[in-house]
Amino acid sequence: MTTVRYCSACGAGLPVAPPVTCAACGTSHWSNPKPCANAVIVERQRVLLTQRAHSPWKGAWCSPGGFCERGEHPIETVVREALEETGFRIRVTGYLGVWVDDYVDGPDHRENEVINVAYYLAETMGEARGDVDRSEVSDLGWFGWDELPSPLAPPGTLAAVLQAARNAGSTPLLDRPQ
């Protein structure tokens, strides 16, 4: 039995990575996914994608978005992140769904590196303004549905997300923050 980590409550060795309950003190250790929210911004049959400036998936193209902050509604996350990453103020118009993916490069799968991403359909409000955060985004552009760049990220799911946005449409926003 290999001890991979220690209980944060009592210091005893844990036999496996979380989720696991400490045999010495009974404390539960969890391995929860991280909530994220991304915007599929569409205008005139073209979708706005950003190229990632850092790992994982450096150089791959993704939809604007990111990690939800504590207490933040995912709709607020996509509005905030889209402005930071594209310079566009956006209006979220519908809900697409949640896709679950690994947040890692290559085949390695480490604990706590899973993301649950809520995707929203959105449109821009006016012209782009402000600077794009170049630490996050190295390039951005509008792409026709049949002219998507490669590779896409997350590699396991974004193609399906964009296909859903193109074909299936979105659902109403019954939980839009006021």
Ligand SMILES: [Zn+2]
């Ligand atoms: Zn313990």
